[in-house]
Amino acid sequence: MTTIHSWMNNRWAIPAASGALIIAALVILQLGTIDLLGNILMVAAAVVAGAHIVITAARALWARVIGIDLLVAVAAIGAVVIGQYWEAAAVTFLFAIGHALETATLNKTRSALAELVAVAPDVAITLRDGEQVEVAATAVILGETVLIKNGAKVPVDGEVIGGAGALDEASITGESMPVEKVTGDRVFAGTVARSGFLQVRATGVGADTTLARIIHRVEDAQDTKAKTQVFMDRFSAWYTPAILVLAIVVGLFTQDIVLALTLLVIGCPGALVISIPVSIVAGIGRAAKDGILIKGGEFLETSAKITAVAVDKTGTLTIGRPRVTDVVVLNPDLTRSDVLGWAGRAEAGSEHPLSRAILDAARSESLDVAGLPEATEPVPGKGIVVTTRGHRVLIGNPALLVQYPIIDAYAATLAATALAEAGRTPMIVVLDDTVAGVIGVADEVRADAAQMVSDLHAAGVKRVVMLTGDAPLVANAVAAVTGVDEVRASLLPEDKLDVVVALQAEGYVVAMVGDGVNDAPALATANIGVAMGAAGSAVAVETADIALMGDNLLKLPEAISLARRTVNNMRQNIAIALITVTLLLLGVLLGGVTMSIGMLVHEASVLIVIVNAMRLLRRHGGVSSAPHTNTTTPPATRSTDRGLTPATIRPDRAATTTTTTGGTP
Known part of the structure; x- marks a missing residue:
């Protein structure tokens, strides 16, 4: 009993039963012994395959919706009434097979969601x-x-x-x-x-859990309609009744009922209706497999039009964790370890944001920086003065040296200026009354940042703009490494929003990429807001238009490339559907296309549309998927134990710099 119930619920049960009845009817009719029995079997095949179609059409009609099922139901019933039993059976049988295949292939396009649930x-x-x-x-x-x-x-x-x-x-x-x-x-x-x-x-x-939120997000996204799909739904709502009217007019004018019924079958907009949602489901599913969450069809469609990308620097193009990049030794009696060690002991009692970078660097080189200084005196805006292990240590900018009689202060100022021009934050270290050296600290540029900018241009983005609250010198150093087209430095959060609005006013479709609270206004204003490193962040997953679950920047151009391919796929499907319907209608009106042949071609077009959309499920090799690892930090200086050798910055792409005063790093 359980086996029978399971078989009846199988999507292939109805087509199989109907097909068996058609074969039996054809055999009997071929033998020519009992035509009545053959006709009865043919009608039975039409009833088995068509019962569900009629029920669905009736329910839709009750809800004041004229759909594809109504066209097929009217055509099949009409064929039975006028004695075209074979046509009625063939049409319903082919429609049932098409529905089963459509269900199977649509389930395939939702495979990403099924895989997420499975894990x-x-x-x-x-x-x-x-x-x-x-x-x-x-x-x-x-x-x-x-x-x-x-x-x-x-x-x-x-x-x-x-x-x-x-x-x-x-x-x-x-x-x-x-x-x-x-x-x-x-x-x-x-x-x-x-x-x-x-x-x-x-x-x-x-x-x-993050996984549960992703599954929920993908479910909602795959059901969300794109603007083009909304338009096609409205078009279908008018198109289907128009086909009914056309069939009635042709039937009355020609007095050919078979021709009118054939027009009903041929005019089914099945491929047209399914052309867009199947592409959206496949595109969003592919993105989910790759760790890219897209909010829905509308945002997928908008992402395909992106022409400008505004990228926050700190935490997006850079890792967001400052580190020591240079240790310039200016006292010939000291070594690199001496300079870094004294700086670490002094910074152990400091609350300065960059003290952690110096302490981490000292500990990574196994230097003794344990314990706290005997005394720490902050000098606002200039640095700190520390007494530790019987020595006075000064750490700060050139302005700090003016207050104290320091030997070789001029050399320290030159070294600090060179580091600043290279995009570092310089910290002069003075031991007692003599300059020991200068330490440069910088935020590390992500290894894949330059490759991301290159891939964005390859994906069709015309303009990549870096937004930062940092000083212009630091911003330009990062720009030299990443190759962005334009730099906007010293920005407040509201300034970032203004940049996005200005780009939109110039006609660009803007994506804003950020990871911090200060990016929120710009993220909300942009055409597409992209959240970086959204894994584990419930807010980012639920609110961002696109959420990149990992910290791989190359996922951004991958998402834009996928969006463009999905929209192209939608257009291909619409073209296939419209061309098929047009040719079939011409074939019917000019003669040569029967009801059963028309339904066969129609169902074939539906499958072609679905198979075409399924191509999106394959991983595409159009953009880089592995991080580019040639560059990590701004290549502006070389660190030595005896001095500083500036290196010339020659960025491959000249970046335009715009500075807005009043910003904070």
Whole structure:
């Protein structure tokens, strides 16, 4: 009984039963013994295949919607009434096959969503009262410790509190290489442990995990209509009744009922109706596989028109973590380690934002910077004066040296100026009364930033503008590395918004890329707002028009390229549908195209449209997918133990610089 019920619910059950009845009818009619039985079987085939069509048409008509099913239902019933049993059976049988194939292939285009659901973990191993307990993934309590063993799926979002291992995060970020995890790192539900053993404190469970939010977002996005699809829906609402009227007029004028019924079948706009949504579903599904979340069809369509990209510098083009790039030694009696070590001991008691970079650099070179200074005196706007281990250490800008009798202050000022021109933040280090050296600190440019700009131009973007609150010298150094077309420096958050508005006023379709609160006004104003590194950020996933789940900048040109390919695919599908319907209508009116042949060609056009859309599911090689690793920090100076050698900056692309005063770095 269960087998029969399962078979009846199979999408191929109705076409199979109808096909069997048609074959039996054809055999009997061919033998020429009992034509009545053959005709009865042919009508039965039409009823089996057409019952669902008639029911669907009646429901739609009750809701005041004239759809494709109504055209087929009227044509099939009319064919039976006038004795065209074969035509009635063939039309309903072909329509049933087309519907089954359409369902199967549409499910294929939604494969990305199905794969996301499939990676959702079912169970978790938690530590409760010191014992390992296996529970449902949804039963994990916030704050509990979850154990992740090699080969297991991570069941929760959380923070590593013990152990080490590598996780495959392809389901979240789209990256194929496993990511090493140690204490303090974040992990996401649905990722898979490839090595090691992790202890994770749960910070997100069930519907609050990043994976659950992604699945919800993709579901909504695939159902959201593009502007073109809305237009096509309105067009179909008028087109279908027009075909009904045309069939009636032709039937009355020619007195040929078969011709009128054939027009009903041929005029079905099936391929036209499905041409756009199938492309949108496939395009958004492909993007989700690659760690790119697109809010819906409308935003996918708009993304295909992007001609200008405004990019925030800090945290987007750069990593957002300043580091020591240069240690210039000016005292011949000292070494690089001496300069960095004294600076680290002095900065141990400082609250300056760049002190962390100096301390990290000193510790990475195993220098002794433990403990706190005996005394620390901040000099607002200039630096700090510190007493540590019996020595006075000054760290600051050239203005700090004016207040103290310092030997070789002029050389320190020259070195600091050279570093500033190179885009570094210079910090002069003075030991007692003698300049020890100058340390340059800079935010590290992402390895793939230059490749992203190149790929954006290759994807059809005409203008890439860098926006930053940093000083022009620093901004220009980053521009020299990344090759952006234009630099806007010293900007306040409202200034970034003004830049976006100005670009739009010039006729550009603007995408704004950012990751901070200060980017929010510009992100909201841009035609497309893009959030970077959205994995784990519920706000970014829900509010951004496009959310790049990982920190790979190359996903941005990949998203724009995919949007353009999706829109081109939509246009191809519309052309296929319209050409097919036009040729079939001409074939019917001029003679030669029967009802069954017309339905066969019509269903073939539907499948062609779907198969064409499925091409979007393949990974495209049009833009780079791997990070470009040739450049990391602005290549402006060389660090030596004895002096500074400036290097000439020769950017491949000259960047236009615009400075707005009043900004803050």
